[in-house]
Amino acid sequence: MGTRSSILERLFLFLILLLRLPLFQARTLPSDTQALKAFKASVIPSSIPPSSCLASWNFAVDPCSLPRRTSFVCGLTCSPDSTRVTQITLDPAGYSGSLSPLISQLTQLTTLDLSDNSFSGQIPPSLSSLTTLQSLSLRSNSFSGSIPPSIINLKSLESLDLSHNSFSGSLPSAMASLAGLRRMDVSFNKLTGPLPKLLPPNLIELAMKGNSLSGSLNKFTFEKLNQLEVVELSENALAGKIEAWFFQLPSLQQVDLANNSFTGLETSRPVGGNSDLVAVNLGFNKIQGYAPANFAAYPVLSFLSLRYNSLRGRIPLEYSQSKSMRRLFLDGNFLIGKPPAGFFTGNGGAVLSGSLGDNCLQSCPANSQLCTPAQKPISVCKKVYRGRP
Template identity: 65%
Template structure:
């Protein structure tokens, strides 16, 4: 009798294993109908000829499997992730397989999405405004595609968004002032687009990284835009047309570490003492501007500054001796200015720990065999002209 009961129990246990949907190749429908409809529309909006046989999208076969069914041996092998109960799509992350097409507005039906990433493909057209319905989105990555049009003002609805990367596209228009509403945003990268206008009146308060390189932004770098950004560590605004004075307030941002403002039209930079500022500056890039005056001595006092570039500006006078005494400085680019006198001996010594360039200035005693003295200095006639015909030694 006991053996018979054990055999019945064994059969029941086996039936649970056999008929558990997660142990079948093709399980019953698990994913919400609205999510399946959205995924079908997403795939249909991509040119079939751009879907390679080895790609994620090639494995999306809605007639053979449910997107959230397990195991994923032959269908939906990548590109989607599902909630714990396998009913909702939570991540849509395409592989960089050269997909070409538009981003369907129906992607907004995937209301449980936390990650949307279609980077490094060939998507084109405007970013649909309906995308703002994805209120749980934490990361939106559309980098390196061909999206055009303006940045939808409705992005202000992304209250949970922490990372926004739409760099290397063809976005145009100005940055909406509504960006201040992105209260959770930590990383913003809109570099290498065709954006115009000035910085927003206010930037999101919780930013750690701000990258707007390679656009056509103009105006001054206003204190108001950065007011309250106590956590900001990285600022990359190079290759724009920002002009005017960069005030002390900028370097007083308490968490600032890396600054890249190269290739703009800045004419003046005010540097506070590191005791007033956070003192955590690691790298400063101010090359290819129109900065006039003397090379700022104060930079040498920042205890963590390892890289400084003010190349190809309009600096005059001598190279501060303090630069050669800095214990942290390892890269120094002052080439392409109108600096005079003899460079600090420690900078051009064969055993110098500082790399970079002091070339294309008006220096004396900068030997051609010294790495730091390349390229050669400016002709004497140009130097005299820069100093009104009276070149000081």
């Protein structure tokens, strides 16, 4: 009798759990499911490896249902109540295809990351409907066309990475309206034109390397960027003078303006003697004049490259007296005289590395790595200095 009662109790509990189960498995909003189906349908089937995230997207099962044992096992995150899709983060599986315009139906999406795949085509303008989107990464794909002006409607955006694609044209002029944007990387595309007149005011990192940007560095573009720490604008066609205000941006730490066409350089000592500037790369430009001694006054500057410009005159003695300088590249200029002895006897307790080669220096110790490559022929140096030295 007791055994029969126990069996009935277990059966009763099982039925109760079965009845209650739907309460814990709320279904995905139909428009979200429709958007996911369109997203997968826009991916070329032959580019979906069997073991990839997208291969597990089986719509015979509700996308946000739990537990996810065999379907939707990765690439997707849903809200706590399992009704809305909040993140799409694909694995780098080599997916190819386009980005479906129906992505706009995922109105609770906070992260869209398709990095390191082979997606192509244009960004659909409908993407601007994703007003809750905080992070957008299309890095290392084959997207092309212009960056749609409607991207400025993504008011919640904090991180934007469109690097390593084939985007062309110029950046939308109203980028400053993305007040929450902290990190922007559009490096290695085919962007042209000048920098925007205004950039998002809360940027921490700005990377626009490897494009065809032109024009000069405008103070108005940067003057409100009080939190900017990293500026990477190398491998463009920027020109004109780099002025002193640029290095005095209050939070600036790293600067890379190498491989451009800058011709002038103006520096001053940091305001109040304080600065967080750690690294400056101005190599491979067309900068003329003297090597600026003021860089030695930046208290934590440890890396400075002015290599392969058109600098003349002597190496500032202050460089050898800096307590923070660890790597110095002055090679490929027309510097004269003897390099400061402090370079070869230790710099604040550490030996300096870098290069002073391919200049017009005298008595640069041949046994020092700093003095390679060899100095320019005397005939070249005399021609530059019109017979002197």
